[in-house]
Amino acid sequence: MATFLQGDFTNETNTFEYVDSILMNQQILMQYENLDFYSVHCIDTLLYYNNYELFTSLEGITDTTYYSADQTIVNSDLVYYGEAYEVINTIQIQNFVTPYGIGLSLCSDGFTWVYDVTDYKAYLQGDVDLLSHNTQELLDLTFVFIEGTPVRNVLDFKQVYVGNFGHYNIANDISLTSTKVKRNAEAEMFSVKTRTTGHGMAGDGNCSEFCPTYHNISVEGIQRYEWYNWTECANNPVYPQGGTWIFDRAGWCPGKFADTYDWDITEFVTDPDSIEIDYGMTQYAVGSGEGNYQVSVQLIQYGNPNFANNAAIETVIAHNDHDLYNRFNPVCSNPKIVIKNNGSETLNSVGVEYGINGDYSYNYQWTGELEFLETQEVALPPINWQEFTEENIFNVRLVNPNTLEDEYQYDNQYATNFEAVDIWTDTIMLVFRTNNFGDESHYQILDQSGNVLVDRDDLDNNTTYYDTLSYPPGCYEIRIYDDGEDGLNFWYWDGEDGTGYAKLRIPGAQYVKHFNSDFGSFINYQFVIPDLSYIITEELNRKYFEIYPNPNEGSFNLKLNFEPDYTTQIHIYDMFGKEVWKISGPNISSDDINVDLSSLRKGVYFVNINSGNITRTKKLVIN
Template identity: 30%
Template structure:
């Protein structure tokens, strides 16, 4: 006979599970508007609309957060596109085909230079669009406007979806109003931007506590003398009742882009955008304290002298809200480290210092917080955070200590508790889990191979351990240009971080600067097997965390071949260095806009430098792709110009 206490235990457990408050569980929905849509340019117009409908919850269902996710991939039927175009994403009609047309911009997608990307390439971006929650209801038309002048034989595979978190709104939205929307001439003495960005008077809604400006803003064009607006830094001010509430430099560093390397000038800083970027909006809150307020945008005064074509693409929507619904409400926005997400590749994998992003969604200033974190299967750790976060402000928290892991795939869990020492009034967004792969394992004896380029004064190579102790360093002071260095290290057991830093933000190689030459950096075992190879075209540099074990599990998937195409900005000739593990057959293809121009076959090659003569080719941009035994080993863009 089964003991009665066992039966009672399981009965109690069932009742406990069954009686849990369902409101404590996060409820989510995913709405897809565009799924595997092949988008191409319309060169006769310079833009091409791709519209599709999404069915969102009705107005009776409460929505707490909405995030828009956009992904681009290599199309199945055509080649991938090459150019960095600004593609607006807008809400078109609402309520069906006969409904109202709103034409509200909700995102700006800046396409990457795609010529280097292979058939299996795909990337995703994600931004917060919660402020549009009152509009994203029932049937909504989402329009993706692919701009540019490329031919119909190249394009992208597009997906757009919306991740919804259902539940109490952070604050009640009372109204919205479009303030500015368009391309505004900049630096044109006959059409000053101040004449277009005129002040707007707003009227307070009943119960309104604060206003929120949601701004999407990029600069384009190439005038003289400053290269505005794409390549010139200029400031923008937002004023309320003639008082500046926001001043910022409309400029963005691009050499730290997570999507790298790209085919074009991806490292060049730009006018508040970078190639391969879904722009996150500027969100600026201000108190509404009287019946009317005046809002004004001002740009840094500037007058172009030649090639007057600069413009500022600006959309700004004003939302009015009641007071935030909760006093103490914090959200765990993202686990940055450790995390396998491709867009976080600049930080991962890592041995130390987990990183998270938190956001204060409560009306009280957030001054303290308890963070508990652990890798599944390991001991839980606790960190007491203190700081000062106003409503809707974010902070990156670096958690102390090493990251626990088993070899292979792991789960990392984080939970937020006790904002300001009190119970979080919306705990459903206080936990997250990330999946991460443990850092590579290495033997204790390794060889560091460093081929410097023609500008070694820009580069530093370092190895530190988890206690931040310097183990190895190659600085500009002890490095000659265009020189091969090989150093053998005997490392103790434990974790390490190896970094390549570039103060010029152009890596060991960048096609636009052929005089820079090219270099490379790799770690090998004493038998010559490559254990890790750094990307030479890496902008600001790279970091690589690894661990030394007595019996390391070596990654056998590391590419052993050394393949370099240099130079990639040419008048007549370029060279392709091919060093393979064994004698192999293959071919070199030269393409232009996806069309094959020339094939160079080869047989039984192991170590050879191919001289590729392109003197008979017309000027333009080409792609050179190397196939070895049918597998694509290299795909890079080159620019041929006789001038």
């Protein structure tokens, strides 16, 4: 048991002074090292105290004591470099929009586009990164390097502008502002190359894709060139496509190169040190929308032309089976070429020699006036269509420009493969039916001299027209136009236009040719009506049967191009007339017939076929 008692006590406070020591604040030391020569890394973090200890009292610091360091770390400079990076110089070679692929068929061979990239030669050497954005078709890009001398040497190339820019910023000189480029002291000629395509659809005008507007180039502060940035698409050689392929657009069409312009600014360059370039465009109307433009502007500085007297063939339009010219081929009328003056002297005349399959017996003398780099399409007198074979090569060359020797002959000749036109030995009829807008349709039939034999215009809606093409022997052409540039059938109108068509038929018999109704703006079709001698010769040369392979080693196939009957007999004879193989009557079918004569000696044999009024013999070679 505990007892607590309360007593009296007195509080008392006494003050005493003591001396104490305080360590300095702790320090942090981070140690770095150069590990890869373009950056530094922290490799350690150290904690340490200052070298002094402080003694303090109520009056403040009274004394200090120094302590020696355990180790010494030297702070030195580390030399390192920023991470390596590439200086990317983006050069646009071309602006190309792939075809609209819904329902599009380019067959197994695809479609080929060709574009001259001579001005970009300096950038197509060594290691080059090629960039092409595409999420639809499989593209194959091939560069063909042709050894020779260019028309003029590129001394300097500058990509002045490239990229995606808004319409408002271009029109108000916020983007693509005036830029000065250093002038090459040796340059004598100057050109600005532009490509501009509008994209985006907004506002009342669906701008920029469907907004036609003017764009311009200024040199040294003065506007020198202006163009209407608008491209017709309904004549596209890639047709029919899916989507809205027929609609005109701002500088481009699906399945075509963007419009490229080469503006000669030589006479406008006066500053000896620099060349000032500016790009502009007109402002849209209020409410038209605000789109954007893919713009490429390039300044190219050249030396003087390398030749004074040099005529060249730029291309062959017809005869040519190249994809780009399929709307104008095949033909039986005038071959068409494009000539170009690649010499500094004005081109006033040049001879043209041409023919097929290595023959140059056709001649034409061109006269005119072409300045340096100017071109002109030339229609040549027709080649006799009876000279055409199953495999044809059109060859053409230029001779004696300005009655002088051509200084550079490697660009004055051209050769193209081409197909022969249809030859109708039977009378044919054009059957043409309009859609709901007959007044948009118009067609003509012309002879080889360009005389109009049939001209139908202002046609009635949903009406069928018949024209029997019973004409003298010769070359003829059917031209079909649609003023609405949407053909006779286009999906976009959802049936509002209706459906028309154009076909060829043998009167009272079957249709023999169908023209695609989704053709855009026009169709050109040439054909031949032969004379009696051709019909007789063709009948004699007709391929009633084929031997393949031929020559062979004794095993081969016979293919009949007619329907055999009970009278059909096939005999094979040696060179002495001895029968070595035969088959007849019901044992013969229209399927390929395999024949094995490998047991016979090598040599020449003859295959003879008799069927009704058909009798044909062909040579067979066994190696």
